[in-house]
Every structure is written in structure tokens, then in C-alpha cells.
Amino acid sequence: NAGVTQTPKFRVLKTGQSMTLLCAQDMNHEYMYWYRQDPGMGLRLIHYSVGEGTTAKGEVPDGYNVSRLKKQNFLLGLESAAPSQTSVYFCASSYGSSSRNEQFFGPGTRLTVL
């Protein structure tokens, strides 16, 4: 099993450009999450999904959109990138919301917006 994979690993954008980050998991997990990690800030939840076709806002959703058309995939979109969105983005998945369900993380995507 590959676990959680993220595409691409690195990307440089110019301000105003758009892009989509792809997350895929092969563990049949119901829940999927997008986080961003910034220096001194820890991981902050952007959006999450509790099942195919559903999405919800996290702590820092502004400037991002998501879609979960298939259970195994969770896409994060930036419609008009801004330098403040320079960050490392992590996708995660879990079986469900039970307290015992740990989240499994992908390797991250390092995004730079110039």
C-alpha cells in the first residue's frame, strides 16, 4: 500500500496563478484533510471531508477550495495564488471521527508563491 500520496512535491507559482494539489489514499478511509504548516505555527486545518461528495471548512479556509468527487481523492485548489499562501501543504486521512482514529499524513507539497 502506498498510503497517502501527494502531487506535486514542489511548485512555484506567480501571484494570481491557479493550481490544484492532488491527494490520494489507498486505505479506504472515509475522512480526508488538508493542512498547511508554517514556521512557528504548527499545522493548521484548511478544509476537510467526512466522505465522498462532502467538504467542510477548517481553521484557515480563505483562498482555497476543495473537492471530493471520489472517496480516494481529495483536491485542494488555489484560484488566485497569493504570497501568503507560500507554505508546506499536508494531506491526511483517517477511518472516521472516533477518538481512536489516528490521521495518516502524506509527504507534503512545498508551494512558493512569488
Place this chain on the structure above:
Amino acid sequence: DQQVKQNSPSLSVQEGRISILNCDYTNSMFDYFLWYKKYPAEGPTFLISISSIKDKNEDGRFTVFLNKSAKHLSLHIVPSQPGDSAVYFCAAKPDFGNEKLTFGTGTRLTIIP
């Protein structure tokens, strides 16, 4: 408003000694706590967790202690090994069907050979 705090950004420990990483939280609704370990250029990986009904949970060299009245938890690593050098994140969530984890800012642990 940082609900989960790791006040030590970094910690250096001699190989073979005990490493103690600390975490404080402010939200009294938090009922389940996790520690994640992160190596450079990799995603965080789950290490150990504890429910509020316990005050201690052990897994091999790793032990997590919870002091609910003080809203404080700690991770003990004994003995510390070079492979333990990583960033450690504390995370918390309410125990009732809430999928959102709140993470601390992390502590970078360096084990000195």
C-alpha cells in the same frame, strides 16, 4: 489564540538519557491527545496517544503522561536514540465524534551522540 502550546521550540538531549517534551492546552473540551513525530521532507507520523480517562500510556520507549487538572501533557522518551531526532507535535481533540485535530507548534528534538 493558540489552544495547544509547546513552549520549547527546541531541545537537545544526550544519547541514552531521557527526553521530556511538554505540551499545554487551554480548551477544557479536549479529551484525547496525540503525539506526532516528523522528519524533514516527510509528513508527520503518529507516535502515541492518551485519552483523558487515563493519566499514563506506554508504548516501548515512549510514555505519555496527562495531568488534566493542570491541562498539561508530556512525552518521555527513554532511552533517547539518534533516530529520535525529529520535530514532535502535540495534538488534541474532543472525544465526541469531532474529526478536527488542533496541533501545537512543535518541538525540535536533537539527540547528541
